Amino acid sequence: MEVICTPAPDQVPTKDMGMAKMFTTQLEGGRMVNRIELKAGFDWRATVKPKLPGCPDWCPATHFGYLESGQMDIEMQDGTKKTVKAGETYYVPPGHLPTVPMDTVMIEFAQDTTYTSEEFKKA
Secondary structure: OOOOOOOOOOOOOOEEOOOEEEEEEEOHHHOEEEEEEEOOOOEHHHHOHHHOOOOOOOEOOOEEEEEEEOEEEEEEOOOOEEEEEOOOEEEEOOOEEEEOOOOEEEEEEEOOOOOOOHHHHHO
16 A cells, blocks of 8 residues: 655645646656646646647646646537536546636646656656
8 A cells, every 4th residue: 555645735846837837746657646736827738738749739648636626627629628626536538628717726646658758847
């Protein structure tokens, strides 16, 4: 069994992109826990897209997590839209765009390496 402590809000982020801050805890076997803080008005295409290999128009990662606070609106590539509210869990497959109308904090559990690749870390 493993007990995981997510980073406290006052810790230095693993990745700081201005409107988005990521606090990553790496675990064995490629697993990780991320605390992600997004500011109201966060724009994935302006903030994250340029830092990913190939600059994809839609997020290529899978997300599974818990929305601690705020709200996250998700638009899928096929036009489907969903809203995740504070206190809810979510699973979002690749091919989506998130928007946040208010400051939002989420905790994600992943094995997806999109946001831990060396190219993303250095960008």
